[in-house]
Amino acid sequence: MNSAADVRNALAEVADAGDAAFLQRFFKTGPGQYGEGDLFIGVRVPQTRSVAKRFTSLPLEEIEVLVGSEVHEHRLAALFILNAQFAAVSRSTTRDEDARERMVAFYLAAVRSGRVNNWDLVDSSAEFVLGEYLFGRSREPLFDLAESPSLWERRVAVLASFAFLKHGDASTTLELAERLLGDREDLIHKAVGWMLRETGKRVDRALLTGFLDAHAARMPRTMLSYATEHLDPAVRAEYRSRR
Numbered sequence: 001m002n003s004a005a006d007v008r009n010a011l012a013e014v015a016d017a018g019d020a021a022f023l024q025r026f027f028k029t030g031p032g033q034y035g036e037g038d039l040f041i042g043v044r045v046p047q048t049r050s051v052a053k054r055f056t057s058l059p060l061e062e063i064e065v066l067v068g069s070e071v072h073e074h075r076l077a078a079l080f081i082l083n084a085q086f087a088a089v090s091r092s093t094t095r096d097e098d099a100r101e102r103m104v105a106f107y108l109a110a111v112r113s114g115r116v117n118n119w120d121l122v123d124s125s126a127e128f129v130l131g132e133y134l135f136g137r138s139r140e141p142l143f144d145l146a147e148s149p150s151l152w153e154r155r156v157a158v159l160a161s162f163a164f165l166k167h168g169d170a171s172t173t174l175e176l177a178e179r180l181l182g183d184r185e186d187l188i189h190k191a192v193g194w195m196l197r198e199t200g201k202r203v204d205r206a207l208l209t210g211f212l213d214a215h216a217a218r219m220p221r222t223m224l225s226y227a228t229e230h231l232d233p234a235v236r237a238e239y240r241s242r243r
């Protein structure tokens with residue numbers, strides 16, 4: 001049976017010191033930055049995905065060991081493995097709801113303990129586990145996360161709603177967007193703007209423009225920029241002029 005040590009060793013084999021230095025800068029790990037203190041060994045995302053695919057049967061307790069690692073790529077690989085396991089159980093004709101609930105509880109515990117603590121970790125996991133699980137269920141867990149003082153918990157709430165958009169349901173995205181209009185964090189502005197843009201692309205352009213009609217004047221600049229990115233230039237300019 002494979003272990004967390006096997007995954008760590010596989011990642012170490014493809015790690016690059018030069019990439020580690022680049023990733024430390026790219027993910028803002030310096031003092032006072034959003035990724036302060038995070039440690040990278042230098043494995044790019046495609047390589048991490050490739051390693052994770054080799055260990056999709058890793059027991060949950062071994063995934064937990066990886067999630068608890070101080071090394072960023074270990075945590076990312078753990079989330080990729082969790083995604084794969086959740087998808088496999090969800091696709092099964094004899095879907096094990098207890099197993100799905102255990103994985104979602106595991107994921108939420110990782111989020112709330114601060115282990116899903118950078119934008120790539122959030123964006124690579126929230127919709128695939130929590131979002132898919134909550135489709136057709138109460139979205140109250142997302143509204144609770146959206147009230148958290150943690151930047152990453154709030155971003156998980158927003159990105160989890162991407163799963164709903166892919167099912168044609170923009171209601172939760174729009175409610176979260178309205179609640180987070182006053183958020184101070186740029187990474188939340190980007191996430192909300194992105195999901196609003198996806199609302200217009202994937203669900204209904206009128207839902208996006210209706211939200212913009214109501215809120216463009218008070219939307220943070222970055223949020224508005226992301227949300228209007230795929231609108232016609234004249235329409236985009238008109239909404240941006242309302243700030």
